[in-house]
Amino acid sequence: MVTGKISATHAFLLGLVLAIAGFITWSATQASTTLNNLVVVAPTAIIIGLLSIGIVAKTLLKPATEPSSSSTDKSSIWSDILLLAGFSAFCFALTNVGFDVATFVFVWVGVLMCGSKGKWQPPLYALVFTVFLVKGFGSLFPYPMTTLVL
Template sequence: MTGKLSAPHAALLGIILALTGYITWSALSASNTLNNLIVTVPVAILIAVLSGVILFAAFRSPTPPEPDETSAVWGDLLLLSGFALFCYALTHIGFDVATFVFVWAGVVMSGGKGLWQPPLFSALFTLVLVKGFGALFPYPMLTLVL
């Protein structure tokens, strides 16, 4: 792709937007009730807005230096493996503990430093997420602590 957005990133953004569009279309086709669309439509709007922000920022900012491809691939594989483990842990140890550990690991992988900041952020994020989703969904979620 021309500009400052690399072809793999543009392809990934296109795949995300296409899947979001398909899921939203499928949900709208199934039922237009509020219970069916309470999560799907706001998330689709958020993804569209964030995609626009990414595109705007990519073409507005200077081109960053190219990262080391080998470390980038291993970092991506590590994050993908962590997400797969997170998805598995959701049904075995609970949404709250799995989210806390996944977010903490993600913050540390992203360069979060300090002894207390990453777990505090993870705990607050997990609390908001569990309580928010608990209020949205009409059925109980498997949790261990909250």
């Protein structure tokens, strides 16, 4: 019988969860080993470790299914990752570049990445949306907001 494999994204997720759990546990035990400090961290870390083993074992032992990662799926995953990277850069640029310029650029590029074919509609929409956000949404913020142009 051919058994299953762990996909790259699943392996990455499990590795990330274990790394986060390991680091938080290490950090908490370094800070203090009293019961009050570890009352949630320690049991949670143990359970995460056991669940990881269980999930990996279950995935590896169960019969393999039809391979689903066609080239379309792979390109879709990479497009999602590209949009996520763009979104992360946008989040970073909000306070470092300016809310107005960062939003305008992200919405314009985002509309194109999401499949819009128009030439003038995306930048026009991005402009109107940015002005609406800065003058509308932004005016309700109780905090100062960095802008470059507006």
